[in-house]
Amino acid sequence: MAKEHADRYQKQLEDEIPDFESHEHERHGQLDISATVSAVEIHGWQQILGIIAVAVIVIGGWELGVRVFKVPEFVFPAPSAIARALVVNMPTVYEHFFITLGELLAGYVIGASIGLVLAAVLTQAPFLEKIITPYILLLITTPTIALVPLLMLRMGFTIWPRIVAVALASGPMVMINSVTGFRRTDLAKIALAKSYGASTFQIFSKIRFPLALPMINVGLLVGAIFGLITAVASDMIGGKMGLGNRIAYYSSLARMASFFAVILLVSLIGISIWIIMAAVGKRWASWEE
């Protein structure tokens, strides 16, 4: 495959009228949501103060509204009630928190690694890529959650079907974005490396991989978010564990304060994912902005 890839580039370099200029920003795919990784950046105390002020107004208004209109807790709980529920339920809920987190991490590590490796390998072999792509699209367009009942039938109400579901949800997302990244070949930069006698591996590791990093970063973010959605939804389908299970449980009992407390924990995971990915992007892929 590497040979075929090298030949392809050699061909491009030899036979066609070469484009001697550098095109760095070509070919973003349809799933380009790179803006999500760089959208929020906090500058200065005014902005922080502003963000806090909005939070205070919204939460305060919510609390006030619930108290003034005497909204019953099972209809819409006050922030204070949610906070209380969070503290009171913590001893039982934290187990579920770590179960969901574990599903997510395990499934994501497996899915994302496979997705990334597949992307790197497939973009080197265009023919293979064309054959595999429809199946990847099938995986992306079919909600993985639909497979969970089947997975649970086979693997029981354990953590395993959920890990598989998370991997199936996050892997293709990581892959399709990484493929977009790896396709961004900059012939002028490749020619530069070649002029120093770079090997195919050096061209990959020193040109093509760094060039793909911003898109890989986006894929890792989207994959993680899809993984989180799938983990929570899988919890809801069967087995008495996980944050999703708690959400279903508390809502069935109309314990809305506890219900919202669990949602808060899910958001906490989601926001952490975003912060980690934004930091990764800033460190490894910020050259593009």
Added chain:
Amino acid sequence: MGNTVIDIQGVSKIYASARGPVHAIDNFSMKVDEGDFVAIVGPSGCGKTTLLWGLTGLHPFSGGTALMLGEPVGKPRRDIGIIFQQSNLLPWRNLIQNITFPLEIMKEPLSQYRERIQELIDGVELSGFENHYPRELSGGMQQRASIVRALSFDPKILLMDEPFGALDAYTRDEMDTLLLGIWKKTKKTIAFVTHRIEEAVYLANTVYVMTPRPGTNSEVFQIDLPRPRPEGITMEDRYFKIVAEIKRKIVLDVEKQKEDGTYKSQAYSTVT
């Protein structure tokens, strides 16, 4: 001096394109001695850039023989440094990492080159910017960095493809003078492609004129101006005379082709 380091005899290059083969160069010959400074000029699309790329071995010629330092052109080799139209710095590396990039590819021990590279950086007035990223540097600074990058591994020959074409006129003149300083100090052999006759005459000992496409030898001009170039030479009559002579030749070549009906207007579009 005296030793021929670039020796090309009747080279040609044909590209495949969507609209059939494009004959870019036809039967072009050139000889460059060690330590010489040669410029290649010609109208747009005459194959100047193709010629230089042929010499790098990255886009081999279709015919003819080309020897670099006595060996046929083929694999990329470390005694040749290339400077592109665009600085082509890698945006995810800072200045010093960009400059050491060739050494990294060649797996050379960086510590042995450190002093040399620092000297080069000082020479092009980039000291203090080592940790800056390309996007934080001006176009002129980027191109100076790419010159240092090409010199970092101490090649014998520099191939330069309109290296200052993307810069503004003032910066370009500055870069020309800077390049002459580097040439004098490092004693490299330089083959310099440009479409600016003024630049070619100011820089080179010998100017090769190419005809419009397919590019072939039109005329060779020996530039009889003193070395080092006196300040203000570009405003003197003897300089203008040579420039005008070369320009006239290029215009005549184009007109002749137009009369013959073989002229293909403008540069060919790139096919990707």
